[in-house]
Amino acid sequence: MTNDAQEAFHPAPIVVLGVVPGDPPYRLVEINGEVAGPAYNMLDVIRLARQAGLTHLDLDDPAVVRWVGGGKYKWAP
Known part of the structure; x- marks a missing residue:
């Protein structure tokens, strides 16, 4: 990987992982x-993002939030 590629990669500050089954x-x-x-x-x-001091919270912006295992409407297994 070149320096240009490393500088261009900025992971989203918020990562929402896949659904954990539970009740x-x-x-x-x-x-x-x-x-x-x-x-x-x-x-x-x-709420969690604000508690961590993040103020830019566009949940549709992949530069801000990465949804793993389903999008923002996936809350059940």
């Missing part, structure tokens, strides 16, 4: 590489 099911949220906590819906993702 109720949830998704773990990572912010800047650290586990921030569970989210049971999109509002929890916003």
Whole structure:
């Protein structure tokens, strides 16, 4: 990988992982590489991001949020 490619890659600060089965099911949220906590819906993702000091929260922007294992409407296994 060249330096140009390394400089161009900027991972999303918020990563919402796949659904964890449970009662109720949830998704773990990572912010800047650290586990921030569970989210049971999109509002929890916003709450966790704000608690971490993030203010730009466009949930549709892949530069801000990466949805793993389903998009922002996937909250059940």
